[in-house]
Amino acid sequence: MPVPVLEIDAAQVWRGQTHVLHGIDLTVGEGEIVALIGANGAGKTTVLMTISGLLRPRDGAVRYRPHGGDPVDLARLAPEAIVGLGIAHCPEGRQVFASLSVRENLLIGAYLRRDRVAVAADLDRVVARFPILGERARLPAGSLSGGEQMMLAIGRALMSRPRLLLLDEPSLGLAPQIVETIFDILGDINRAGTTLLLVEQNAAMALELAHRAYVMETGRVTLSGAAADLADNPEVRRAYLGAADETMAGR
Amino acid sequence: MSDYLLQQLANGLILGSMYALVAIGFSMIYGIVRLINFAHGDIAMIGAFTALAALMAADLPIIVVVLAVLLVGAAVGLAIEAVAFRPLRGAPQVNGFITSLAVSVLIQNTGILVLTAEPRSVAFPAFLSQPIAGLPITVDLVDVLIVVLAIVLMAALGAIVNRTRLGMAMRATAENLDVARLMGINVNRAIMAAFAIGSALAGMAGLMWGARYGQIDPMMGFLPGLKAFVAAVIGGVGSIPGAMLGGYLLGLAEVLFVGLLPPEYAGFRDAFVFGTLILVLLVLPNGLLGRAAEDRA
Numbered sequence: 001m002p003v004p005v006l007e008i009d010a011a012q013v014w015r016g017q018t019h020v021l022h023g024i025d026l027t028v029g030e031g032e033i034v035a036l037i038g039a040n041g042a043g044k045t046t047v048l049m050t051i052s053g054l055l056r057p058r059d060g061a062v063r064y065r066p067h068g069g070d071p072v073d074l075a076r077l078a079p080e081a082i083v084g085l086g087i088a089h090c091p092e093g094r095q096v097f098a099s100l101s102v103r104e105n106l107l108i109g110a111y112l113r114r115d116r117v118a119v120a121a122d123l124d125r126v127v128a129r130f131p132i133l134g135e136r137a138r139l140p141a142g143s144l145s146g147g148e149q150m151m152l153a154i155g156r157a158l159m160s161r162p163r164l165l166l167l168d169e170p171s172l173g174l175a176p177q178i179v180e181t182i183f184d185i186l187g188d189i190n191r192a193g194t195t196l197l198l199v200e201q202n203a204a205m206a207l208e209l210a211h212r213a214y215v216m217e218t219g220r221v222t223l224s225g226a227a228a229d230l231a232d233n234p235e236v237r238r239a240y241l242g243a244a245d246e247t248m249a250g251r
Numbered sequence: 252m253s254d255y256l257l258q259q260l261a262n263g264l265i266l267g268s269m270y271a272l273v274a275i276g277f278s279m280i281y282g283i284v285r286l287i288n289f290a291h292g293d294i295a296m297i298g299a300f301t302a303l304a305a306l307m308a309a310d311l312p313i314i315v316v317v318l319a320v321l322l323v324g325a326a327v328g329l330a331i332e333a334v335a336f337r338p339l340r341g342a343p344q345v346n347g348f349i350t351s352l353a354v355s356v357l358i359q360n361t362g363i364l365v366l367t368a369e370p371r372s373v374a375f376p377a378f379l380s381q382p383i384a385g386l387p388i389t390v391d392l393v394d395v396l397i398v399v400l401a402i403v404l405m406a407a408l409g410a411i412v413n414r415t416r417l418g419m420a421m422r423a424t425a426e427n428l429d430v431a432r433l434m435g436i437n438v439n440r441a442i443m444a445a446f447a448i449g450s451a452l453a454g455m456a457g458l459m460w461g462a463r464y465g466q467i468d469p470m471m472g473f474l475p476g477l478k479a480f481v482a483a484v485i486g487g488v489g490s491i492p493g494a495m496l497g498g499y500l501l502g503l504a505e506v507l508f509v510g511l512l513p514p515e516y517a518g519f520r521d522a523f524v525f526g527t528l529i530l531v532l533l534v535l536p537n538g539l540l541g542r543a544a545e546d547r548a
Contacts, residue, residue: 054429079432088433095430097423108423111416112435160435 002029004065005164005195006051011060013043013050020046022219023060028164033186033196035206035227037240038216044199045092047216048166051197052089053079067163084112088162092169092199094153098142102133105141105152109159119159126155129185147178154185164195171202183209203240207231215240258388259510260503265394265463267502268401272456273479274486274494275408276328276449282425282489283445284340286347290331290355291453292476296362296469298324298454299461303373313376317400317458324454325447332446337439355473362469370468373461397459404452405495411448412491421445425489474521478505481528487541496539501527 006028013021020043028034036044049055051062053074062074066085074082083089088109096105106126110119127134130151136144141152150170157165170186171179183205190196200206207213207227215223215236223230230236273295280288301323305316335350379393412418424431424441431438460475461467478501486497501524508516508523531538 052433054432079429080435080437083433083435091430091433095427097426097430099426100419100422104419108419108434108436111420156434 002031004028005030006065006197007061007063007071008047008051009061009063011047011050011057011062013046013055013057015046015055020219021050021057024216024219024221026214026221028195028197029212031190031193031195032212033190033198033210035203035210035213036197036199036216037201037203037206037213037236039239040201041218042216043219044216045168046219048089048091048168048197048199050075051082051166052087053077053082054089064164080112083160086161086163087166088157088160088164089166090153090157090168090170093172094146094149096141096144096149096152096156099140101138102141102144102152103137105156106133106159109156110161112160122159122161126158129188130155147174147182150174150178150182151185154182154189158189158194162194164197165189167196167198169199169201171200171205179205203236204231204242207236207241254387255510259506261388261390261394262510263503263506264499265397265502266506267499268398269456269459269463269475269498270479270482270502271495271498272401272404272452272459273476274483274498275405275491276453277480277483278486278488278491278494279421279445279449281483282491283421283442284336284347286336286344287351287480287488288331288336288354288446289348289351289476289480290335290358291450292472292474292479293355293358293362294324294327294331294450294453294472295457295460295476296467296472297327297358298457299373299467299471300362300366300457300469301454302458302461303371303467306374313379317455320454320458321451324457325451327454328446328450329443331450332443336446337442359469359473366469368468368470370466372465373467375462379462393462397463400455400459404455408448408452408491417441417444478521478524481524485528485531485538487538489542490538490540493538493540500539 004027008024008026010023010025011021012023024047026047036047038044046055050057051074057075063071064074064085064087065071072085097108100108106123110122113119132148133152133155136148141149144152170182186196187209198206198210207230210227212225213227213230214221215230223233223236273292276291277287280286298320301320302316305311305319331354335354336347339347339350375393381392383390383392383395412421420431420436420441421444423434424436424438428438457472460471479498482497482501483494485501486493504527505520505524509520
């Protein structure tokens with residue numbers, strides 16, 4: 001496995017009064033696409049929120065290795081500091097700023113960056129990747145369609161120049177063709193050097209795109225391994241890929 | 252148009268300028284923390300007394316007095332945010348409403364304790380009360396300055412909110428606090444900026460009130476503050492342009508009500524203001540420029 005960028009070690013996370021993550025271990029290597037699959041309520045979103053700092057683990061560690069630096073414990077940092085270290089979180093349900101213009105949404109992704117010239121160049125790059133965002137630059141983001149908002153949410157996250165991009169359900173509520181397009185783009189982003197941690201209910205798409213994957217059930221990792229192996233695993237096929245249970249079918 | 256009507260329109264514009272400045276703060280603060288700061292009108296009172304102190308004690312030039320009032324207003328707003336609002340972030344809305352009511356009562360009563368409830372006259376430099384010559388209506392220089400200064404301040408506010416990095420951060424925080432944090436925005440700073448700016452404008456309205464009506468007292472912020480809140484709700488609370496519009500509409504409506512109806516109805520002006528609120532909300536529950544209601548826990 002490549003050099004780890006992120007290591008979660010026995011994280012115990014609570015949301016309010018609810019104990020959601022019961023000791024999660026998870027590693028993401030440099031340049032990888034790692035998928036996190038599992039049913040609704042398994043705690044996948046909570047994992048991402050713990051990495052980006054919106055939630056803090058009560059116990060356990062979340063270690064991140066910035067470029068050429070010493071590991072940092074993210075559990076001690078606020079979200080506004082974590083994004084500055086190169087981790088962008090593209091939240092569930094897109095959550096673009098509806099009243100801000102498309103262009104402002106992209107610029108706000110680069111909020112912490114002071115290098116105006118490089119930000120302008122990245123803005124051009126994002127618009128080249130998603131031409132529709134250039135055409136709609138002055139419109140309020142709330143006027144975009146669901147797929148366009150997803151592109152804007154990804155573009156906004158890219159504007160921080162992330163080394164690690166966290167994606168929460170990018171396929172949610174989108175037409176299958178749009179999902180194909182989005183996943184193609186995620187592959188491109190990864191090939192251009194960004195590490196991805198992808199939370200998905202659409203396990204088939206996620207396992208096809210990812211190098212490795214983790215399967216979560218009720219706050220624990222129950223299976224992990226190469227994405228291709230998991231896609232062949234009978235348990236995974238039955239529970240998450242909608243394959244007919246062969247033993248049942250044989251009877 | 253008759254001179255009488257013209258005079259009423261001018262008076263309404265002046266009153267509306269002050270309502271608008273106070274209403275903006277209600278809307279900015281509501282927009283970002285989803286709470287009404289009921290002590291907001293009392294910041295106007297503090298602004299008026301700051302002007303009085305600056306004029307009496309130091310005899311400062313008027314421009315310095317204006318800057319001092321803006322600074323003191325901002326400082327009071329920041330203090331209220333730190334003491335009464337920040338500890339309650341994430342608590343149910345009702346707690347914030349009650350706390351800000353308590354802050355309002357506290358400010359008023361401290362004012363009575365320290366300054367007595369006796370109204371005091373504010374002696375602004377004499378040149379301010381010179382009538383503008385050559386007009387068919389009575390308008391003093393101070394009235395013109397009130398309207399012009401209000402417009403300048405609102406234009407400056409619009410530039411900050413729509414054209415600066417801080418303004419973008421404030422708008423993003425108002426819309427979605429958690430996602431704003433994911434962008435790297437220090438949301439505490441954005442919230443503090445909203446309190447500081449809104450409160451500075453309220454302080455300024457207090458100075459204007461003193462300059463126009465000549466008398467101030469520790470309770471003076473209560474009723475105009477409540478009316479400015481009505482103006483913000485009429486405009487659509489959370490919307491800054493709505494607060495401006497609501498402020499001017501309410502100022503004009505109130506003055507025209509008193510000026511055009513027989514004098515025996517003049518005593519009902521406050522009832523009229525709140526009646527207008529009920530009527531507007533019956534037709535437009537979100538106010539004139541407000542968005543559909545939302546609830547953020």
